[in-house]
Amino acid sequence: MGQTFSTMIETLKPFIGPYAAQLGLAGQFFLAGESSVWSPLFLPLFAAIQFYKNEINQMDNLTFFAGLLPMSTIALYWAQGTLYYHLFDKPKAAIEAKHQKKFPLTPSMFKLIGTVLFNQICLYWPLCYGLTKYMTEGRPETAPLMTIAHIGGFAMVQEALFYYIHIICHKNSFMYKYVHKQHHTHTAPFAFAAEYAHPVEEVAVNILPPMAGFMLTQSDNFTIFLWYAMSTLGQQNFHCGYKMPWVPSFSTVVKFHDDHHKLFNNNYGVFGWLDRLHGTLAPPVEEKMD
Numbered sequence: 001m002g003q004t005f006s007t008m009i010e011t012l013k014p015f016i017g018p019y020a021a022q023l024g025l026a027g028q029f030f031l032a033g034e035s036s037v038w039s040p041l042f043l044p045l046f047a048a049i050q051f052y053k054n055e056i057n058q059m060d061n062l063t064f065f066a067g068l069l070p071m072s073t074i075a076l077y078w079a080q081g082t083l084y085y086h087l088f089d090k091p092k093a094a095i096e097a098k099h100q101k102k103f104p105l106t107p108s109m110f111k112l113i114g115t116v117l118f119n120q121i122c123l124y125w126p127l128c129y130g131l132t133k134y135m136t137e138g139r140p141e142t143a144p145l146m147t148i149a150h151i152g153g154f155a156m157v158q159e160a161l162f163y164y165i166h167i168i169c170h171k172n173s174f175m176y177k178y179v180h181k182q183h184h185t186h187t188a189p190f191a192f193a194a195e196y197a198h199p200v201e202e203v204a205v206n207i208l209p210p211m212a213g214f215m216l217t218q219s220d221n222f223t224i225f226l227w228y229a230m231s232t233l234g235q236q237n238f239h240c241g242y243k244m245p246w247v248p249s250f251s252t253v254v255k256f257h258d259d260h261h262k263l264f265n266n267n268y269g270v271f272g273w274l275d276r277l278h279g280t281l282a283p284p285v286e287e288k289m290d
């Protein structure tokens with residue numbers, strides 16, 4: 001199985017490699033509406049990752065994939081989640097910026113934290129460790145423009161996998177009842193609830209789609225680290241439920257996924273382009289104060 005997969009990847013590489021830049025640049029159009037870049041933590045984080053670029057690239061696979069990457073992204077999840085929770089959710093502040101004007105946000109914070117920690121420590125971390133074996137040791141540095149192209153490409157690969165696996169989770173009654181329903185406990189999602197999911201969903205929807213792109217391109221540590229920082233911030237912003245005043249009107253992904261949690265049968269993707277293609281895109285739901 002592993003051998004067949006490796007052969008398949010090796011066969012695909014020559015076809016995808018020459019088009020990485022074009023695919024990536026097309027991906028930037030979608031990234032412009034992506035939520036991670038509007039997180040208050042994005043710019044400081046981007047500056048720090050850029051500052052330590054050489055050190056990050058010189059790390060061996062074990063240090064990077066089993067250490068820095070999972071530890072920092074898990075820490076980032078809790079840092080941004082705590083910030084949003086204490087600034088906005090808990091004091092019920094910024095209600096005018098909240099898409100769905102309702103609280104409380106979760107039936108059990110204890111269960112939510114336990115589930116997310118289980119997913120991160122028992123599923124995400126071991127799969128990151130698996131990358132130490134799969135990714136080539138000492139990969140060459142990715143050129144700066146190619147980093148942008150690769151990240152755009154990763155976003156497109158993630159969108160496709162996320163959309164089709166997510167729609168199966170809804171259309172297949174077994175998958176919905178026993179797997180995906182858990183994530184839909186929160187009909188008005190908030191940042192901490194982003195990774196509140198059944199283990200099967202965590203692996204198939206949250207962990208593997210962001211990994212698939214760089215497994216094909218074998219990008220450098222810096223590109224992968226930047227992508228993961230964006231993915232983590234983006235995944236939480238996707239669920240935060242707020243239209244922050246500094247976010248431009250063209251960035252509609254927060255409302256897009258907030259409506260998915262409210263409507264259930266629409267808006268299955270991340271950016272919405274596959275929803276447009278398949279007719280599953282819902283017009284934005286008008287919200288009123290309760």
Ligand SMILES: [Zn+2]
Binds near residue numbers: 183189239257261
């Ligand atoms: Zn969700």
Ligand SMILES: [Zn+2]
Binds near residue numbers: 166170180184260
């Ligand atoms: Zn769903």
